[in-house]
Amino acid sequence: MLRQRFAAASGPSTGPIGRSDNPTRLWTAPGHDRRMTDAMGDESELAGRRDGAEKSTEAGQGRPEENERGRGTRGEEAEGRGADGARQAVEDEGADGYAEVNAGGEVLEEQEVTDGKEVTDGTEADDGKEADSGGVVEDEGAERRRRNAAWRAAGRSLHRTSAETTPAQWLTRLAAEGPSVYDLDEAVDLYGNGIVGHLERRVAELLGFPEAVFFPTGTMAQQVALRCWAGRTGSQVVALHPLAHPEVHEQGALGALSGLRTVHPTRAGRLPTAEEVRAVGEPFGTLMLELPLRDAGFVLPAWEELEEVVEAARERDAVVHFDGARLWETTAHFGRDLPEIAGLADSVYVSFYKSLNGMSGAALVGPESFADEARVWRHRYGGGVFQQHPAALAALLGLEQELPRLPSYVAQARVVADALRAGFEAAGVPWFRVHPEVPHTHEFQVWLPYPPEALTEAAVRQAEEAGTALFQSWYAGSAGGPPGVAVTEVGVTAPGLEWTADDVREAVAEFMESVRQVLREEVRETR
Secondary structure, three states: OHHHHHHHHHHOOOOOOOOOOOOOOOOOOOOOOOOEEOOOOOHHHHHHHHHHHHHOOOOOHHHOOOOOOOOOHHHHHHHOOOOOHHHHHHHHHHOOOOEEEEOOEEEEEEOOOOOOOOOOOOOOOOOEEEEOOOOOOHHHHHHHHHHHHHHHHOOOOOOOOHOOOHHHHHHHHHHHHHHHHHHHOOOOOOOOHHHHHHHHHHHHHHHHOOOOOOEOOOOHHHHHHHHHHHHOOOOOOEEEOOOOOHHHHOHHHHHHHHHHEEOOOOOOOOOOOOHHHOOOOOOOOOEEEEEEEHOOOOOOHHHHHHHHHHHHHOOOOEEEEEOOOOOOHHHHHHHHHHHHOOOOEEEEEEOOOOOOEEEOOOEEOOOOOHHHHHHHHHHOOOOOOOOOOOHHHHHHHHHHHHHHHHHHHHHHHHHHHHHHHHHHHHHHOOOOOOOOOOOOOEEEEEEEOOOOOHHHHHHHHHHHHEEEEOOOOOOOOOOOOOOOOOOEEEEHHHHHHHHHHHHHHHHHHHHHHHHHHHHHHHHHHHH
16 A cells, blocks of 8 residues: 555654744654754744645645654664664665665665664564554565665756765776876775875865874764863863754764763754853853754854854853864855864864765864874774775765865755745645755755655655656654654755756656645545
């Protein structure tokens, strides 16, 4: 049945979170269960929009309904069921092959895995199958493979990521293009020298810091950075946003591994203001700012606001660390170059596989003594990898090829966002949200008032039947949000540069027709 396929298609609802204009309430993805402020307008406004959506439903567009699956608790997050549980699965990728990825290259949907082989929505972690209330078992892995095959085969897409690449394609590309950025006849790297050291020096130069340290993962880089600063400041307290990566996607590692504790200057769906930093009710040693704040919609502050926030932290005798996984694409919004942006902080972490579309890995930049200590902790955390030349070479290619293109991706994302709004209006969608209205980077969120399973199925059908991958996976908001509202992330990379505004509007019309067809089928099956 279609409803059963939806259940298999959706998996744990582990997607991103809401918008940040007019902060009043923030709705989070199920499994997070974070009731914070933000997001989609005030309650009365939402009530009116929900009423409008229901009336449109009666006219034949299908009734939005609240998705109840996968709602965890803060305690469950601590046991490994947070939003990154699904993304983590791809790092241990099994027989199912490709994982679904979001606009920025992160895994959006894989079978959720926890330490105890336990999941929260009725799936079984050991066989990848899901049973519905009637005892019918669906092969969730087969449905996932169908989705990924459709999106990979689509002739038109707004973005492509390295996660869609086969090993053969990667190795062929590295061999063909690698000599343009590094002498491949040099001796192979051992424990961080050779090409890895070359990459570190390149990143340090790009960001204007004396030293950079390569890490196999961004999570490790971030953990080491905050641990080092805690020792140097004498404070175990880190001030950061409740939607920041360490709070949502690192399974409580700050406390579990380093004994660090966090405080939140704000709970709004945006970066904290200087006043909020000054008002934190206890001392803290480090202020961590995620730029952009992905789970709030890839949002950034204004440049002057960022300067003021950093100054407020200095007034509190705190150091400043940037989670700059996506810092590379912030230059268009800030109107500043990378050294000036990074130079506001005492240390910065950057990723090589998100915006730069690399294979894996991250770098941590900071003062020389800080970098020396970070290398010690990297080894203690198990990050002293014997050889890493494929990842390092892919990162160098990303710096050479993707980094210069990012401003054009940001500009095109703004064209796409405008065209999406026009397309939804023309299609008679009763309520929608493109957030931010003007994207701060080349990634943003789209919200629609339909079940996420229906939207994902419609996206797959559009890719299969028309060869157009306008959207990929959709996710539901958690309890406390408006019923029936789903969210997805949209990103624009090189393939998206070929789209005109008319192309986007036509694709929206096609997508919405697919949505209505899916909803009609569901209604017939439930009668």
